[in-house]
């Protein structure tokens with residue numbers, strides 16, 4: 001979609017106003033030249049009408065230029081917000097697999113760079129419109145002064161524009177290539193920021209990343225950008241050269257061919273010189289517009305790729321349905337509450353019926369989870385164990401429907417979870433994944449969050465490190481184990497009916513590990529929660545009510561080591 005079409009769709013009124021103001025400004029600018037010619041013809045005795053006309057034209061030119069420019073600046077800032085919002089909504093609404101496949105580097109590059117490139121180019125639009133209007137009005141005036149010069153000028157404009165379009169097409173290709181390199185470059189930037197520790201510890205790796213990967217991509221980006229922008233510059237110069245050649249022809253050829261008087265010639269040349277400078281003001285924006293159209297095409301491409309599949313509703317950014325039959329969900333910005341229902345709130349059993357998920361491998365081999373037939377029950381602690389890469393995290397993502405099943409169905413108390421109620425289904429879960437993200441605020445959590453958070457801070461032995469100020473944690477700069485405890489606190493505050501912990505205890509000290517398996521998990525079960533614990537802690541397998549092992553994507557129920565004794569129930573020893 002072209003930049004013009006996007007702006008017409010997005011803010012038709014202000015955009016058209018800005019364009020019309022730009023056109024009027026160009027028209028008045030050209031009329032200004034005509035006025036100068038008339039003043040020169042007046043031989044030092046201008047009429048009062050001429051003087052007032054001159055003043056009015058000056059004011060009109062300045063005012064319309066200001067209006068046009070101001071509107072476009074407003075529009076460009078609004079467009080930044082609008083495009084970023086669309087991208088954010090697109091990312092939040094897209095299936096997790098799609099986001100994973102697109103990659104954070106490409107999304108970040110669109111969010112940060114493409115949007116700004118578009119906004120930077122927009123203020124050039126009024127200049128383009130006023131320049132084009134100037135040239136048209138100038139030609140119209142030339143028709144009065146000398147029809148033959150007007151006709152030749154029109155022909156020159158057509159030749160100049162065609163030459164420009166021809167040359168700029170090559171430039172656009174190079175700019176597209178530069179844009180592709182930019183995605184790779186952002187990937188390297190991520191490696192630098194996220195791999196900073198590993199890079200600092202290894203000089204060779206650091207040098208290889210910078211000299212081979214980063215520099216290679218940065219140079220390719222620079223090469224394509226320079227070619228693209230230079231070709232645009234060349235096209236701009238070409239357009240101007242055609243005009244200068246025409247003025248030369250006008251000066252040295254036309255008087256002999258068409259018997260033009262000196263006065264007519266002077267008027268025509270004056271108009272054309274102004275037209276050339278106006279044209280220069282137009283063409284100078286074209287490289288920026290070229291980059292902006294590539295950026296807009298990239299954003300549209302990303303949005304199209306993020307679009308959920310047919311029948312799959314996009315995740316809403318405003319209606320997180322909590323896990324209760326009817327609960328008051330907080331609306332923090334206003335302090336009011338909205339009542340949201342979850343159709344699965346009173347669930348007892350979640351069943352997989354032939355559920356499977358496939359990761360295609362880069363060289364054809366694939367990892368297949370399932371097909372699985374299995375039931376998860378409320379009020380039960382289920383351990384999921386298995387070797388690295390056996391599919392435990394993938395199972396967690398399918399269970400929470402972050403990956404909707406590619407085959408088979410998930411049923412809640414016998415009712416199939418369809419795309420339409422996936423949001424309700426997902427909102428049954430509180431999960432702490434092994435690659436969890438810790439938000440630094442409690443926004444979006446139930447209304448009594450602050451008081452309950454204080455309680456859990458003490459329970460999780462974090463009260464000496466973290467305070468809750470307003471709705472924010474005083475700090476999240478903590479050890480990994482402490483950050484995981486804060487993530488657990490957030491999960492507690494969500495107070496959903498299904499808890500999922502992906503190797504949560506792996507980074508806890510022995511005392512707290514013991515506390516987690518022996519007290520926290522049984523407490524959740526006693527509160528009628530379903531609990532799935534992905535764990536390698538075989539010393540605590542006895543804390544499970546049921547235990548399943550994953551083996552190359554296949555599930556197998558196993559005897560719990562230590563017999564029937566269950567942690568938190570009478571007779572269980574600490575840390576067995």
Ligand SMILES: Nc1ncnc2c1ncn2[C@@H]1O[C@H](COP(=O)(O)OP(=O)(O)OP(=O)(O)O)[C@@H](O)[C@H]1O
Nearest residue numbers: 100359360367386387388389390391392393394395
């Ligand atoms: N995003 C992905 N794209 C492609 N393949 C993936 C992806 N994530 C995981 N896999 C593959 O799926 C398989 C199962 O991965 P999964 O993360 O579920 O294992 P896991 O049992 O949780 O392992 P671990 O104990 O190491 O955490 C692995 O072979 C892995 O290579």
